[in-house]
Amino acid sequence: MMKNFIYSILILGSLGACSTQNNSDNTFGKAAPTTGQAGSLARFAIQGDNLYIVDKTNLRTFSLANPTEPKQIHTTNIGFGIETIFPYQNKFFIGASDAMYIYDFSNPENPVQLSRYQHITACDPVVAQGNYAYVTLRNSQVTCLRSENVLEIVDISNPTNPQMVNRLSMINPHGLGVDGTDLFVTEGSNGLKRFDITDPLKPVEKEFLRNTASFDVIPQNKMLIAVGSDGLYQYDYSQNPMQLLSKIPVIK
Amino acid sequence: MKNNYLYVLLLFLLSGCFGVDNVDEYPDEVDGFKPVYVSKEQINTISTLEARVLQKPGKIYTYGRYLFVGEAGRGVHIIDNIDPKQPKNISFIEIPQNNDIAIKGNMMYADNHGDLIVFDISNPTDVKLTNRIANALPQNNSQLPPEQGFFECIDASKGIVVGWERVRIKSPKCRY
Numbered sequence: 001m002m003k004n005f006i007y008s009i010l011i012l013g014s015l016g017a018c019s020t021q022n023n024s025d026n027t028f029g030k031a032a033p034t035t036g037q038a039g040s041l042a043r044f045a046i047q048g049d050n051l052y053i054v055d056k057t058n059l060r061t062f063s064l065a066n067p068t069e070p071k072q073i074h075t076t077n078i079g080f081g082i083e084t085i086f087p088y089q090n091k092f093f094i095g096a097s098d099a100m101y102i103y104d105f106s107n108p109e110n111p112v113q114l115s116r117y118q119h120i121t122a123c124d125p126v127v128a129q130g131n132y133a134y135v136t137l138r139n140s141q142v143t144c145l146r147s148e149n150v151l152e153i154v155d156i157s158n159p160t161n162p163q164m165v166n167r168l169s170m171i172n173p174h175g176l177g178v179d180g181t182d183l184f185v186t187e188g189s190n191g192l193k194r195f196d197i198t199d200p201l202k203p204v205e206k207e208f209l210r211n212t213a214s215f216d217v218i219p220q221n222k223m224l225i226a227v228g229s230d231g232l233y234q235y236d237y238s239q240n241p242m243q244l245l246s247k248i249p250v251i252k
Numbered sequence: 253m254k255n256n257y258l259y260v261l262l263l264f265l266l267s268g269c270f271g272v273d274n275v276d277e278y279p280d281e282v283d284g285f286k287p288v289y290v291s292k293e294q295i296n297t298i299s300t301l302e303a304r305v306l307q308k309p310g311k312i313y314t315y316g317r318y319l320f321v322g323e324a325g326r327g328v329h330i331i332d333n334i335d336p337k338q339p340k341n342i343s344f345i346e347i348p349q350n351n352d353i354a355i356k357g358n359m360m361y362a363d364n365h366g367d368l369i370v371f372d373i374s375n376p377t378d379v380k381l382t383n384r385i386a387n388a389l390p391q392n393n394s395q396l397p398p399e400q401g402f403f404e405c406i407d408a409s410k411g412i413v414v415g416w417e418r419v420r421i422k423s424p425k426c427r428y
Contacts, residue, residue, distance in 0.1 A: 033357025036315035044354035044361065051354060051361055053368075055390045067359045068370055068382050218314055223336055225319065227312045232321055234336045245336045251305040 033067075039216040039227070040125040040175040045087045050108050054078070054085045054094060059103065059111060073109055079116070088128040091159060095126045100135055102159045117154060117162040125216075129178045131157040132165075132200045136173035136185060149173055151185060153201060166201050175216030177224070182237055184224060186214035192226055192233075194242065207241050278402075284421040285397035286404040289411035295348045295365045300379045303329070303341040315355045318376060325349055325414070328362070330376045343377045349414060365412065366391035402427045 035046045045052045051062040051070055059082075061074035081097030092111060094101040099118045105111040122137035133154040151173060153166040172188040183195040183203050191210040195203035214228035222238040223245075231249040235242040306329060310322030319331040319339065327346040333339045349365035360371040360379070368388035372380045397403045397416040402424040406413055 034316065035357075036313050036320075036355040038354065039312045041311050042313070042352060042354070044352040044363075046354045046356045046361075051356075053352075053363075053389065060389070062361075062368070062388070064356060064359075067357060068372075070361060070368060070370065070383075070385060070388075072385075072388060216312055218312055220314060225312055225314065227309050227321065229309075231306060232309060232312070232319075232331075232339075234333075234339065236336075246339055248306055248331070248339060248341065250307060250309060252307060 037218055037220055039218050039225075040086060040127050040177060041084055041216045043083075043085060045085045045092065047087050047105060048108050050105075052085060052087075052092065052105075052111070054082045056080065056082055058082075059085070059092070059094070061109060061111065063109075074111075076111065076113075078113070083123065084125045086125070086127050091128075093126045093128050093133055095124045095135070097123065100124065100126050100133065100154070100162070102133075102156065102162065104159070114159045115162055117164075119152065120148060122148065123174075125175050127176055127178050128156060130200060131155060133162065134176055134178060134183060136170065136176050138170075138173050138188075151176075151203070153203070166203075168203060174214070177217040177219040179219035179222075182219060184217045184219055184226070186217055186226065186228070188215055189213045189229065192217070192228075194237070278424060278427075281420060281422050282402050282424055284402035284404070284419065284424055284427075285399070285416040286419045286421065287406050287410075287413040288415040288417050290348065290414045291411040295412060295414075296367070296384075297346070297348065298364070298369065298381045299346050300377070301344045301346055304344045305341075311352060313353055313355065320353055320355075320360075322350065322353070325351070328353055330373075330379075332376070343379070345371070345379050363389055365414075396428055400428055 043054050049064050051064055053060045057080055059076050059078050062070040063073045064070055078101055079096055084095035086093040090106045092103040099116050101116050102114045103111040104114050124135050124137050126133055126135045133156045135152045137150050139149050149170045149172055151168045151170050152164055155163045155165045171190045174186045174188050176185045181196055181198045183197045185193045192212040192214045194207040196206045197203050212233055213230050214226040216227050218225045224235040224237050226233045231247050233247050234245040236245055308324045310324040313320040317334045319333040321329040327344055330343045331339045332342050347362055347364050350362050353360055353362045358374045360373045362369050366387050366389050368385040370383040372382050403426050404421050405426040
């Protein structure tokens, strides 16, 4: 009898554990709608009930109040050569070929430009964390004419007046990602860099994986997803050095 | 007298030059570009297909346990990433001319050559197209070849130009 009771508890307990497990894993369930996470090269961003899309010149707002019927509710002209949109807190950091724009979307239906941080003409995704934005500028003869290859760190504590505070030379930087004290910068066919940003102003290069060709990343919960011309890589960066978990190869 | 001959010779040389130039402008045959056409019907053909290998990966997006990898201009791979050590490629959504996606609450929004399309991805191996907002976005038409030079003129009746192919062209009529 006692034995049966113990078995029952064990079985019930393990069932409970299973269902908990399932709930936490099953993001396709019926819980509150969640939003995904994009890499730094995205032109689409969902915030709240709106989908924001940047084309080459405009920021468009689509209401998702009815999720199956997106409805364009606002369009604002930004400038030219717009490439990327990165939402952070209630702001958008928008990468363009000659500037980074900061928009406030506290009023979600009507994003307002706070500033335009001008830089050399280059391809330039941007990410932000805390008081700093990280911008990569890449020289490309084809899409972004003759410039430099650098990582710029911009103080955004006053978003109406962003100030460059540091500048690091890079090889051929593309997309980037930031999470806590880790900053990842893709260097195209040259590899993938990991910086320690314990001091956010002074990134210290910690790892340079020369064999991981990459052009964009998503760092999330100590798991890094990196995509490049040879495949899709996943790393565990709770460790030093970070550990390769898997690679889905490109097969041409 | 001798000078006159020289002038004549000079004129001849110059006209020769012009002649060559003219031929150069629109030669009989030259290396150039030819438009790659796709019909509007083809562009709007959306389907969930079997998983396929990554060939030219593009942008990345995560949603819960799933990972979405763009296949430049062709569609999106869906990868079940519940175990990042063993990600499983589970399906491919064919979306011609697609570059970006975003997802909220099982609805996926994607661009499809100027249209904004909406999918229900509750079942990622059987994704359903639920809506199409035509002309919601600017189209990425490739009206000019990637390099300056001669090209086969665009014939709009053949469809939408989605790219350019490097070819040998006979009697080209267009250049830039």
